Amino acid sequence: MSIYLPIAEISVNAFIILGMGAAVGFLSGMFGVGGGFLITPLLIFYNIPPAVAVATGANQVVASSFSGALSHFRRGTVDIKLGLILLSGGLVGASVGIYLFVLLRSLGQLDLIISLFYVIFLSVVGGLMLIESINSLRRAAANKPTSFRKPGQHNWVHRLPFKMRFKRSKIYLSAIPVVGLGFGIGVLTSIMGVGGGFIMVPAMIYLLRIPTNVVIGTSLFQIIFVTAFTTIVQATTNQSVDIFLGGMLMVAGVVGAQYGVRVGQKLRGDQLRALLALLVLAVGVRLALDLALTPDEFYSVITTKEGF
Amino acid sequence: MRLSSSAPVKCLTAFFALLWSGNLEAADEQLDIGISTNEIAITSDFAGADLTVFGALDNADQFLLQIGQYDVIVALEGPERKTIVRKKDRFFGIWINRYSMDFQPAPASYSISSTVPIDRIAKQIDLSGRTIGIEHIHLNASGSIGDGARVAEFRNALLRLRVASGLYQSEPVGVEFVSSSLFRATLRLPANIPVGRHKLRAFLFKNNEYVMERQLSLRVVKTGAEQFIFELAHKHAFLYGVLAVALAMFTGWLASVMFRRD
Numbered sequence: 001m002s003i004y005l006p007i008a009e010i011s012v013n014a015f016i017i018l019g020m021g022a023a024v025g026f027l028s029g030m031f032g033v034g035g036g037f038l039i040t041p042l043l044i045f046y047n048i049p050p051a052v053a054v055a056t057g058a059n060q061v062v063a064s065s066f067s068g069a070l071s072h073f074r075r076g077t078v079d080i081k082l083g084l085i086l087l088s089g090g091l092v093g094a095s096v097g098i099y100l101f102v103l104l105r106s107l108g109q110l111d112l113i114i115s116l117f118y119v120i121f122l123s124v125v126g127g128l129m130l131i132e133s134i135n136s137l138r139r140a141a142a143n144k145p146t147s148f149r150k151p152g153q154h155n156w157v158h159r160l161p162f163k164m165r166f167k168r169s170k171i172y173l174s175a176i177p178v179v180g181l182g183f184g185i186g187v188l189t190s191i192m193g194v195g196g197g198f199i200m201v202p203a204m205i206y207l208l209r210i211p212t213n214v215v216i217g218t219s220l221f222q223i224i225f226v227t228a229f230t231t232i233v234q235a236t237t238n239q240s241v242d243i244f245l246g247g248m249l250m251v252a253g254v255v256g257a258q259y260g261v262r263v264g265q266k267l268r269g270d271q272l273r274a275l276l277a278l279l280v281l282a283v284g285v286r287l288a289l290d291l292a293l294t295p296d297e298f299y300s301v302i303t304t305k306e307g308f
Numbered sequence: 309m310r311l312s313s314s315a316p317v318k319c320l321t322a323f324f325a326l327l328w329s330g331n332l333e334a335a336d337e338q339l340d341i342g343i344s345t346n347e348i349a350i351t352s353d354f355a356g357a358d359l360t361v362f363g364a365l366d367n368a369d370q371f372l373l374q375i376g377q378y379d380v381i382v383a384l385e386g387p388e389r390k391t392i393v394r395k396k397d398r399f400f401g402i403w404i405n406r407y408s409m410d411f412q413p414a415p416a417s418y419s420i421s422s423t424v425p426i427d428r429i430a431k432q433i434d435l436s437g438r439t440i441g442i443e444h445i446h447l448n449a450s451g452s453i454g455d456g457a458r459v460a461e462f463r464n465a466l467l468r469l470r471v472a473s474g475l476y477q478s479e480p481v482g483v484e485f486v487s488s489s490l491f492r493a494t495l496r497l498p499a500n501i502p503v504g505r506h507k508l509r510a511f512l513f514k515n516n517e518y519v520m521e522r523q524l525s526l527r528v529v530k531t532g533a534e535q536f537i538f539e540l541a542h543k544h545a546f547l548y549g550v551l552a553v554a555l556a557m558f559t560g561w562l563a564s565v566m567f568r569r570d
Contacts, residue, residue: 004352006534007541011355011499059552066560071568108394108405116402228553235549239541243552250556254563291402299465300405302392303416303502 007242008052014248016046021060021252028064028253029260030267031276032216034195034223036061039249041118041283048245050111054101055234055241056249057193058227063250064257065195065223072217079168079214082178083221086200089179090226093186098233101190105238108302115287117192122284125198130277136270157207169214177208182222189230195223198280338366339512341382341522348497349531356474356499359384359419359526363491363510372514373488379422379429379513380483381440382493384526386417386475387504390450393462409462412450416502417475418442419495421482429513438518440511442467442476474498503528 003014020042028035036057043053072078104110160174181203185196200219204210210218235241264272341363348357361382368378390413397406422429426441436444447466449459470476475498483493493510508524530538541548 002353002355004350004354004534006530006537009500011353059556062553062556063560063563066557067564068560070561070564108392108408112402112404224557228556231553231556232546232549235541235552236545239545241541241549241552243537243541243548243555246552247555247559250559254559258563258567293403294398295396295403297469298396299462299469300394300396301466301469302394304390304392 003244005048005052005242005244007240008048008245010047012046012048012245017245017248018252020046021249022256024249025064025253025256026260026263027276027279029257029262030264031260031272032068032264033201033276034061034064034068034197034220035253035257036194036196036227037118037122037192037198037280038283039253040114040193041287043245044114045286049240050114051101051105051238051240052242052245054114054191054193055231055238056246058189058195058230058234059241059243059246060249060253061193061195061227062224062231064253065197065220065227067254067257069217069220069224072220075217077214077217078221079166079210079218080221081164082166082169082210082214083218085164085175085178086182086185086218086222087225089182089184090186090189090222091229093183093188094190094226094230094233095186096183097187097190098230098237100187101234102237112291114191115291117188119284119288119291121188121192121199122280122287125202126277126280126284128202129273130281133270133273133277137274140268140270158209166210169210169218171210173208173210181208182226186226189223189226190234193230195220195227197223337368337378337512337514337519338364339380339510339520339522340364340366341508341510341524343508343524343526346524346526348501348526348528350501350503350528350534351531352534354499356501357497359495359497361493361495361508361510363493365489365491365512368489369514370488373485376423377515379424379516380491380493381420381422381426381429381511381513382483382495383418383420383440383509383511384495384497385415385507385509386502386528387415387506388413389416389502391416391447391466393466395462395465407458409449409458410451411463411466412446412448414445414447417498417506418445418470419477419479419497421479421493421495423481423483423485423491425480426478430516430518434518438511438521442471442478445476473500475500475502497528501528503530 001014002011004011024035024038027038039060040053040057044050104113157177160176162175163172164175165172185200188194188196197219201215204215204219205212231241341361343361363380365378372378391411393409394405395407396403399406420441426435435441439446447463477496479496483491485491506526506528508526510522512519
């Protein structure tokens, strides 16, 4: 069944889009990530203009993060104070990101930068996760205790000024790295159309040493607002949010996520992380190949006033 | 005062010119065209369409008509749009857009149909002068061109890509006479046809010489929900963004309620 997307201005097969949404939703439920970093490249592979893919990806993440954050609220695993401080950096970062987005688009380098960002972040995060999970699998095989967070162990982050007390997380931490992390993720949200959970969660655990139980809920909480903000600003400045495309992805995604969660609960944490790492790396490699291999077509046409 | 006195002289010259041409053409053929609709709607399942144009040829010389000396060309020109063509080049191992050229507004789509291939109807210079045929669409570079030698290269690439995507297409034998004076032209409209005002042009040639041209205007519009969404996204962009977020939150909330297990 083909359906015409009014903003992307192309006809797509509705079942392929629904399938993509369901598959990514399943994986995001299984691994506990937003799925934006998978949906945007998939849409680009399916010839959706990158500008539309990024903006619509951000819109889709609003749905999945809102759904996830609600269940974390019920369990009380959200540190609102920490979330708000992350958010203050996130909103500034998202604004800067949108500015860069518009600039790059006028220079004709937007597609390149989107791909480069994906290649760099997916390879680095995927690589680090793979190493960490393999080590963890090895330790498990040797029957050694596994632990991520070593209490009492401090790094340079904990020597920074402007310290604040976060009651819910039971930590005493400088606001500077929190705002900085929020800012960085905010930029990525605008340019890559991701929630940034796949970077934020490891950064909060390993760098800021925030207890694991509040990390996911808190990051989801702030992702809702940053992606919602990004969606509105993208819609206002670039008119590149496709509500048809986003709607299909959201509905399929939230349903797929429910089944993913069930499968995810049956797998062990380190196995899950190793699988996710492989998936992340595979998407990164595919995008890197597109950049490095000689293209079939050297020229591209942009018709202004409408379309992308 | 001098300006106003020259006006009647011009009128008179034009009048004599008219008389003169009337004397030369013993039979002044008339071309007329009609379409069943002046609006083409793009629906959610639009996959391209055929536009049929009917036309009549009056006062034609029956003998010349029999031996096929009358030729008709029908073309649908899309709305004029500015265009940028970019070229990729290898830069530190990756392929990036390194060169670009801007083109002045030109039809974003073009579909042409004729009784016989157009290069057999008229000389290149005639076709070019009247902008008939894909090769003769005015694609002029604008702004700082830099190396002028590259204009042809980028222009050819633009033509090639538009032909490949179906935006520019030609049907060399798409016009046929259904009776001695009636003809039917079929124009193929691509699925990605741009919305806006299109110009339908029909040309009559006799003995490979231009006789006359007729023009009609045609609108291509999106319909229903597509139109509504498109208008909302462009005219009330902020509201649209808020709506997109509300939809996302509603979907997320609904899912968390429906699948709630705790």
